[in-house]
Amino acid sequence: MDVLLLAEQGLNGLQLGVMLFLMAAGLTLVFGIMDLINLAHGSFYMVGAYLTAALVPVLGGFLPALVVAVLLTALLGLVVEAVALRTLYRRDHLDQVLATFGLILFFNELIRILFGPVPIFLNPPAALAGTVNLWGLTYPAFRLAILGTGLAVAVGLWLLIARTRVGMLIRAGATNREMVMALGVDVRLLFGLVFALGCGLAGLAGAMAGPVLAVQVGMGEQILILTFVVIVIGGIGSIRGAFAGALLVGVVDTLGRALLPASFRLVMDAASANAAGAAAASMAIYILMALVLAVRPKGLFPVG
């Protein structure tokens, strides 16, 4: 395998990682600050993708559709938080899992009623549909856009959390919620904003993933499992951990798929190497998670 191909696979890994980070950031934020397990996070990802797909023909462009879709998804998050989740904060995690699983079923059926059972159409904007040449490497332009968006979100979240007053409250809430309440901070408002931010990020992930992946009912659950792996590796509640975990999972998954079947072929015949390599590649990230947890039971960047 030559250097250029290896570089391309590395870039693919980073890009997948960044896409996972967009999902994981919102999920880990909500869990870290609100102590709420939100299985329906994938539903907001799906809603973001569907809204973008539906708004592109109406607004006449990908970027305006994306912006409006992300805002609407955040707004939907506010409503869901107020209507369905507010009463669950004091219940135990199992009740939350049950209730948010119910939300998954609700949103899947709602989307099926509104948009029909067949996956719908969403392509990258014309300007980003082709490939670009990076020092001899042809790479899909839209994947670079995903990479750029993810890094921008990472920087933006860091600024928000490390440099603003809201960020200070978020950090304080993540470390010691009771103390923040005791100091007279309107926790209800803070929680609503955090949840809306998490949903907006999930919506952004959906909008950016839509042109690359199938926009279909159930798309949220497929990516949710990977997202949970990411935040468990990173340390639940930590944005920094989510970023590190996401890049790690993206790179390990991509390089596993790229290298394992080829290395199995060195020691066994082609047919069994193809099957065994594929099976091993699909296990790679779970083995990674087990290894990380064995060494650091609370993840790479534990909170609290």
Add this chain to the structure above:
Amino acid sequence: MTRLAMIRLPMTRSLLAATSAFALLAAAPVLADPLKVGMITTLSGPGAGLGIDIRDGFALATEHLGGKLGGQDTQIIEADDQQKPDVAVGLANRMVERDRVTVVTGIVWSNLALAMMPTLAAGQTLFVSPNAGPSQLAGAQCNPYFFNVAYQNDTIHEAMGKHVQDAGFKKVYLLAPNYPAGKDSLAGFKRYYKGAVAGEVYTQVGQLDYAAELAQVKAAAPDAVFAFYPGGMGINFIKQYEQAGLKAAAPLFGPGFSFDQDILAAVGDAALGAKNSAQWSPDLATPANAKFVTDFKAKFNRLPSMYAAQGYDAALLIDAAVKGVNGDLKDKDKLRAAMKAAKFDGLRGAFRLNSNQFPIQNIYLREVVKGADGAVTNKLAGTVFTDHADAYAKDCAMK
């Protein structure tokens, strides 16, 4: 307390008796031999698109036949298998024991069909598959109660292998999901393609990102790519294949499942020009097909897929079998014989079954084109096999 109960008891009894008598009276006319069909299919989860198309195709055929299959009052009992074998077996049991259906149909997935077969055969219930056609049920494990109205899995991939071979491609890269149907797919392709294999890759079932595999395809520089990716996997793969700029470098081929209507609506122009193989096409020129496509569009507001066409033909096969026994559903041996001998004009023209109860039929080459109304769809581009039978029929003991 006891006295009260003693007085009450006879009264309750007589009330019960009266109620049951009324219930019997009310039920009597309905019980006069209605045909009960169990529709076990996938109605939820990522695979639901296929099951919903089969159900809707079946419903349209029933409507075209005036709500009566074989002239009998027909009751369709719907159930969602959730694409899970254990759920499917439970539903098969329920259909046999409680609902006492004559025929079960609707099944999408080969692994579910294999799991349900023993239950349905033991319950003497006919099993008409509108999609799943695993090699096992076509060959050594063929079953007198199993009928396939669609295709045997391998045959569609064989056709693509033959086309790619005949078109003169010498170095082909192969991709499929890592599960039994994926392996059958590439085996079927290689049964007729004799050139060099540039690479053979199995990916995870339900995989989302194909960047790693596509980078390797590009590095191997094949002159064509064959990919079997049904449903959502196909949408992911085709979008990413085009975005990686590979469409210009190597043409993409696949079985009809990779380029069917459920996928085309979601990928649009990215699939244009792709050649694929199937036993049916929306523009297949038979009298029944044009009406089917028009009516399906009018009723369900979308273009039919091959799964919808298969659901339609499943209803026609059941209709022909029930007509063949003049509505006498009691004698299961006669009913099976009538189904095996059924002659009818389906969406693919005159329909006939092989000795293993799988179709003998033409497999066509299709091309993805933009229709007059701007919708991306399939168009016939030739016939690869005429009256093609599957490779497993010789292993089946049935004559």
